[in-house]
Amino acid sequence: MNRVILFNKPYGVLSQFTDKGTEGSARPTLSAYIDQPGFYPAGRLDKDSEGLMVLTDNGALQARIAHPKYKRPKTYLVQVEGTPDPAALEALRKGVDLKDGPTKPAEVSQVDPPTNLWERDPPVRFRKTVPDAWLRITIREGRNRQVRRMTAHVGLPTLRLIRESIGDWHLNDLRPGAWRWASETGA
Structure with a gap:
């Protein structure tokens, strides 16, 4: 079973686990909120945007979620x-x-x-x-x-x-900076 995390990304947070920007910039990343090893974002959300991000520990599922050819x-x-x-x-x-x-x-x-x-x-x-x-x-x-x-x-x-x-995954009442487990299918 693939594991899926739904995360409400706050404004100003980078949609990656490390900041590869300029040295000393110390911009907030996903690692400040999610401490589950082996998870990667399925798609991005720019730092000025907020809301739902889907993360998974399965590369094939990550591609199916993020790639435009699947028209999710x-x-x-x-x-x-x-x-x-x-x-x-x-x-x-x-x-x-x-x-x-x-x-x-x-x-x-x-x-x-x-x-x-x-x-x-x-x-x-x-x-x-x-x-x-x-x-x-x-x-x-x-x-x-x-x-x-x-x-x-x-x-x-x-x-x-x-x-x-x-797709079928929704933010619902998830507050900024919070995450929850979800099913692979989005139910």
Whole structure:
């Protein structure tokens, strides 16, 4: 049986166990939260993003979770700056042309601000003169900072990005920095 860990990565944490950055940078990594040997992240989440990461001790399963050819859906709650109009939402749904090529179509809906969300440290900047909105975006590929680049492309810069789910695995009530065991199938 392959072992799977679901982890709620806090803002500012690198999605790796060691920091290979500049010497003396001491950026927080997964090792500050997960002390299970032999586990590796199945995919990445940039340090400015929060939410669900799946880790496993099986390389084949890791590849099936992370590789885009398996088209495992990844769903994000995205706080954007500005007010989404129908044209911007439709562009995201159809796919947008980024510098590294067109994105595949995404599932996109505008949602009410989440009521059960934890505070972020540091907080998201707030400007009285610029409205913000929340979107739920599901993609089936995983380019570097893809969701952020997609929303910026349609004039809605991302302020906060939280991954809610990967395939059948969901964040649910897992708090930032906490992890739990899960089944291989995501049930």
